[in-house]
Amino acid sequence: MNETATAPTAPLRARAEIDLAALRANVRALRARASGAAVMAVVKSDAYGHGAVPCARAAVEAGASWLGTATPEEALALRKAGLPGRIMCWLWTPGGPWREAIEADLDVSVGGMWALRELVAAAREAGLPARVQLKADTGLGRGGCQPGGDWAELVAEALRAQSEGLLRVTGLWSHFACADEPGHPSIAAQLTLFREMLAYAEGQGVRPEVRHIANSPATLTLPESHFDLVRTGIAVYGISPSPELGGPADFGLRPVxxxxxxxxxxxxxxxxxxxxxxxxxxxxxxxxxxxxxxxxxxxxxxxxxxxxxxxxxxxxxxxxxxxxxxxxxxxxxxxxxxxxxxxxxxxxxxxxxxxxxxxxxxxxxxxxxxxxxxxxxxxxxxxxxxxxx
Missing domain, CATH: 2.40.37.10 (Lyase, Ornithine Decarboxylase; Chain A, domain 1)
Structure with a gap:
């Protein structure tokens, strides 16, 4: 990221002006729509090109109680910059910086047995319990654990590690495929399956701090999907996730x-x-x-x-x-x-x-x-x- 703190005195070839007052107002507008759920401001990919650290700070000032990133490196950079509170990251590959994430008190996503095994090994090595959120694939077909036997195995192994003091299951989560298309049949199907997978995990003894599936479009248009936390990405930056339904102003947002x-x-x-x-x-x-x-x-x-x-x-x-x-x-x-x-x-x-x-x-x-x-x-x-x- 190439940061300029304030407007320069000399002209620039080009500039991307980032209005942090607009960003704070967007976060407040999203909090008002969140049906009482907590708000995660997603600052992956350098805050969608806006600058991760300044935008994360502004979002927290406006009441975002979670920050979200894709990669653990992005999350670790936020911690290094002094960002407090809950930070979650979800895009892991084998050999990732599990121990560093544990020591930085990050929430890490696990959607498969290989990741859980690496996380548990890192927790043993660090001598600290990991904060883990189990991801369910409810129909997007990307990351996350499949329902049925795969989910049962992941939940069982996570609870076993929790009983040994190696981790705490802090969240259960999933992600929509078509939330930007209200009325798409996959939305109701994913919500139903998410509730079923939640019920199974909780029936086995998981007591998550947060359950979440709503992204920006779901936050704006699907209040039944808000659960305990909404993950707002593009909407934080004042861009409509569903332009067919309305522009930013229609949702109380302003481009940043x-x-x-x-x-x-x-x-x-x-x-x-x-x-x-x-x-x-x-x-x-x-x-x-x-x-x-x-x-x-x-x-x-x-x-x-x-x-x-x-x-x-x-x-x-x-x-x-x-x-x-x-x-x-x-x-x-x-x-x-x-x-x-x-x-x-x-x-x-x-x-x-x-x-x-x-x-x-x-x-x-x-x-x-x-x-x-x-x-x-x-x-x-x-x-x-x-x-x-």
Whole structure:
């Protein structure tokens, strides 16, 4: 992560402005929707490209009582930065840093016997009990333990290790496949199976601190799925997980990241002038072109070539031709903004600029990918770092 604590005095080639006041407000809005359940702010993948440590701190300030990461390395980095409280990580591979996670008092996810065995061995070595959350595969088909005999074996072995003081089963959890599609038949099926797997584990003697299955879309649209904890990821950053149902404002959210760059060159060209690699765009007449100094090496999706929107001097422009590694061009239609003028690729959208969802539509992807892929060459500039009041 390339952090810039406050706005710099010199202009930047590009910047991703991160509004921590918006993030705190989003967490408070999600807490209000959580039906009394605790809120986990998921800060995996460098907080979806926003900067894990500053965003984690802001989320905790706003009342998130858990933090979530994918990898143990991400979780350990939060602890090293001084983040207190409960931190959970779930994407483990054989030989992972189990002992370090135990010693850092992390909650680790286990969804198979190999992981439980490695965790128990690490707990013996550390001389400390592990905090473990058992993951059930209720239908997503990724991580997690299958129902039936596999789940029974995992629960039994976890309880045996717990009786030996090697671990404590702190949670039972699963993950939705289609929660962003309300009414999808898999949602009810997964909820039913999750309840059955919970009942089995609890019937065997598991007393979890938290039970959870709800992600961002389920937090916003499925109150029956909230249980003890909701895991909110993309919604923390003010992006709608279900744009078909509504934009961020419809859910009381505000996008946190604004991505912009300084126009590097404005020049006059005649009609019939090819633009960028392959000449996929040819000027229809005499015009002006603006050079925007960011490209796919900065995370700007090449698939948005010819379609990505940019706000320059109050007007929407469109990427002209192919997006290159470090730059792209917009046709300014004869206008002549000064070099150094700010070109806004996306932001909250309430100041006339495009949004991450607009770029997602242009690139044929989802807004999650648009913000997460913004690279480390683009400094993160944090605003509203101090909580008001």
């Amino acid at each position: 990241m604004t991505l912009s760059a300084s126009i590097a060159l404005v020049k006059h060209v005649p009609g019939g002038h090819g633009v960028s690699y392959g000449h996929r765009y040819v000027t229809p007449g005499a015009t002006t072109l603006g050079l925007v100094p960011v490209g796919y090496a900065d995370g700007i999706p090449r698939h948005a070539s010819g379609a990505g929107p940019v706000l320059v001097d109050g007007k929407w422009r469109t990427v002209a031709g192919r997006i290159a590694m470090d730059q792209f061009v917009v046709d300014l239609g004869g206008d002549e903004p000064a070099t150094g003028t700010r070109a806004v690729l996306f932001g909250p959208g309430d100041r006339g600029e495009p949004t991450a969802e607009d770029w997602a539509q242009a690139a044929g992807t989802i807004a999650y990918e648009i913000v997460t892929r913004i690279g480390t060459r683009v400094p993160r500039v944090y605003v509203n770092e101090e909580q008001a009041g």
